[in-house]
Amino acid sequence: MRVSGNVVVIGSINLDVIAAVARLPRPGETALAQRVDVVPGGKGANQALGAARAGARVTLISAVGEDGEQYLRYLEKHGVSVQHVMRAPLATGRAYIAVDDQGENSIIVAAGANAALTAHWILRCQDVIRSADIVLVQQEIPTAAIREALTLAADAHVPTILNASPVDAASRELGDLATVVVVNEHENRLVGIPDAVVTLGAAGARWGDDAVRPMTATTVDTTGAGDAFAGALAAALAVGRSRSQALAMAVESGTSATQWAGAQPDGFEPVADLRNLS
Ligand SMILES: Nc1ncnc2c1ncn2[C@@H]1O[C@H](COP(=O)(O)OP(=O)(O)O)[C@@H](O)[C@H]1O
Numbered sequence: 001m002r003v004s005g006n007v008v009v010i011g012s013i014n015l016d017v018i019a020a021v022a023r024l025p026r027p028g029e030t031a032l033a034q035r036v037d038v039v040p041g042g043k044g045a046n047q048a049l050g051a052a053r054a055g056a057r058v059t060l061i062s063a064v065g066e067d068g069e070q071y072l073r074y075l076e077k078h079g080v081s082v083q084h085v086m087r088a089p090l091a092t093g094r095a096y097i098a099v100d101d102q103g104e105n106s107i108i109v110a111a112g113a114n115a116a117l118t119a120h121w122i123l124r125c126q127d128v129i130r131s132a133d134i135v136l137v138q139q140e141i142p143t144a145a146i147r148e149a150l151t152l153a154a155d156a157h158v159p160t161i162l163n164a165s166p167v168d169a170a171s172r173e174l175g176d177l178a179t180v181v182v183v184n185e186h187e188n189r190l191v192g193i194p195d196a197v198v199t200l201g202a203a204g205a206r207w208g209d210d211a212v213r214p215m216t217a218t219t220v221d222t223t224g225a226g227d228a229f230a231g232a233l234a235a236a237l238a239v240g241r242s243r244s245q246a247l248a249m250a251v252e253s254g255t256s257a258t259q260w261a262g263a264q265p266d267g268f269e270p271v272a273d274l275r276n277l278s
């Protein structure tokens with residue numbers, strides 16, 4: 001059995017701008033931040049790094065603006081090929097996250113360059129998609145791009161994983177195009193795709209008759225657990241692991257992601273224009 005498969009991830013890149021506040025502001029209110037951190041995020045990049053950490057060779061198809069170069073160097077440093085990342089005349093995607101003293105949050109996502117990821121760009125990347133062992137997509141990019149990617153892969157008999165997150169009206173239709181669908185419990189209630197892989201938080205995950213519970217671990221922060229899970233699942237299936245082996249590896253990766261703060265274990269230095277905010 002091969003140790004390293006070829007995973008192509010198609011998805012978002014975001015800078016997460018996280019403001020710590022004593023209390024989330026109510027409508028019309030202003031809150032002063034105690035500190036602001038800028039950390040790497042976006043489900044596409046998170047899952048690409050998750051697959052790389054699980055041992056796969058990973059190519060990320062995505063889009064950034066001029067302010068995304070530092071992020072791309074960070075991805076390369078961690079083993080993710082960024083040769084097929086499009087440059088758009090827009091700001092790199094951002095998630096503005098306010099977190100209060102209780103850990104409660106509210107999040108606004110600005111798609112930025114992610115919105116410029118077109119079906120046309122996916123077509124231009126068709127050679128890399130056709131030669132993948134598995135293709136992994138999420139829903140933080142335009143539906144037309146996802147549809148194109150899943151269709152291209154199916155034509156080339158390349159298996160695909162759709163992580164239907166954030167779930168929306170297109171999830172069901174996209175799920176029908178994918179080989180495997182990954183959802184958390186909340187998303188599963190909304191789309192209800194038969195035979196999906198369902199993640200269950202602290203209770204692990206199930207896939208048909210298989211169920212895996214995590215080793216008990218102290219939880220630091222569950223942000224990005226689902227992304228680590230999906231990346232590891234792709235890496236395992238890419239080298240021909242069985243469903244139950246792949247599920248066990250994915251649960252282990254998801255659970256280990258709850259051991260560190262943030263969506264990725266080792267973030268980068270904040271970009272220069274935002275450094276002064278903290
Ligand atoms: N509190 C937790 N303790 C242990 N493992 C967890 C915990 N939360 C999540 N995980 C792991 O991460 C995976 C995905 O988490 P889940 O909460 O279901 O998805 P999401 O990140 O979408 O909320 C789970 O299948 C599990 O392996």
Ligand SMILES: [Mg+2]
Pocket residue numbers: 201222225
């Ligand atoms: Mg969770």
